[in-house]
Amino acid sequence: xxxxxxxxxxxxxxxxxxxxxxxxxxxxxxxxxxxxxxxxxxxxxxxxxxxxxxxxxxxxxxxxxxxxxxxxxxxxxxxxxxxxxxxxxxxxxxxxxxxxxxxxxxxxxxxxxxxxxxxxxxxxxxxxxxxxxxxxxxxxxxxxxxxxxxxxxxxxxxxxxxxxxxxxxxxxxxxxxxxxxxxxxxxxxxxxxxxxxxxxxxxxxxxxxxxxxxxxxxxxxxxxxxxxxxxxxxxxxxxxxxxxxxxxxxxxxxxxxxxxxxxxxxxxxxxxx
Numbered sequence: 400x401x402x403x404x405x406x407x408x409x410x411x412x413x414x415x416x417x418x419x420x421x422x423x424x425x426x427x428x429x430x431x432x433x434x435x436x437x438x439x440x441x442x443x444x445x446x447x448x449x450x451x452x453x454x455x456x457x458x459x460x461x462x463x464x465x466x467x468x469x470x471x472x473x474x475x476x477x478x479x480x481x482x483x484x485x486x487x488x489x490x491x492x493x494x495x496x497x498x499x500x501x502x503x504x505x506x507x508x509x510x511x512x513x514x515x516x517x518x519x520x521x522x523x524x525x526x527x528x529x530x531x532x533x534x535x536x537x538x539x540x541x542x543x544x545x546x547x548x549x550x551x552x553x554x555x556x557x558x559x560x561x562x563x564x565x566x567x568x569x570x571x572x573x574x575x576x577x578x579x580x581x582x583x584x585x586x587x588x589x590x591x592x593x594x595x596x597x598x599x600x601x602x603x604x605x606x607x608x609x610x611x612x613x614x615x616x617x618x619x620x621x622x623x624x625x626x627x628x629x630x631x632x633x634x635x636x637x638x639x640x641x642x643x644x645x646x647x648x649x650x651x652x653x654x655x656x657x658x659x660x661x662x663x664x665x666x667x668x669x670x671x672x
Contacts, residue, residue, distance in 0.1 A: 513554070548577065632660050
């Protein structure tokens with residue numbers, strides 16, 4: 400019994416000596432960390448707002464002025480970034496698996512944000528040439544089509560990669576656009592005064608879709624800024640079939656049909672709730 404007690408005390412002394420040796424080898428300031436499984440970051444709602452500039456583009460179209468004359472409309476100002484655009488919306492940020500809101504390492508596809516956005520496209524005018532009888536040899540008129548557009552979109556913003564407070568995302572969505580268009584033309588330096596035409600405004604509702612990408616920087620847990628590019632198809636619209644030529648009310652045989660699209664650059668504000 401005395402021998403067993405001595406052996407037991409010897410084992411304890413050896414363990415303490417080994418323990419002191421191991422801790423003595425660890426530099427000061429270093430501590431053991433117990434591995435803890437990462438917890439899922441809770442989602443949050445946020446309010447969205449943005450302003451920017453946009454282009455407004457229209458496909459070429461034909462306008463049946465009379466039963467014997469059909470003109471071709473060819474846009475000439477489709478590269479002008481001169482339309483004001485704005486956005487108001489709300490979204491919910493959902494984090495996948497164990498993704499963190501901010502991380503020192505790059506996180507791939509950490510979150511997705513369903514959004515409901517209302518976009519405004521300020522008054523802008525599509526301008527172009529009128530090829531009478533659809534021939535460039537009879538380019539005697541120019542046209543103007545003022546456009547106003549508002550759309551309500553259900554979007555989804557998928558974060559591609561994030562690191563620290565920066566994130567790169569892709570966005571896309573579908574919705575409904577309300578477009579208001581009118582039409583007028585004038586001579587382009589030739590004596591075609593009797594050919595001037597003004598058509599009434601026409602309000603149309605169209606299916607719309609959009610695709611884009613952006614970069615976000617979070618100042619803190621509440622406020623972030625984004626820079627976003629957005630391409631939007633506003634649907635196919637048509638001019639009114641009723642208008643005037645001079646002082647005479649003139650019905651149009653075939654209204655002009657064309658597809659509207661927009662490219663926009665938006666500076667956005669994100670407010671987490």
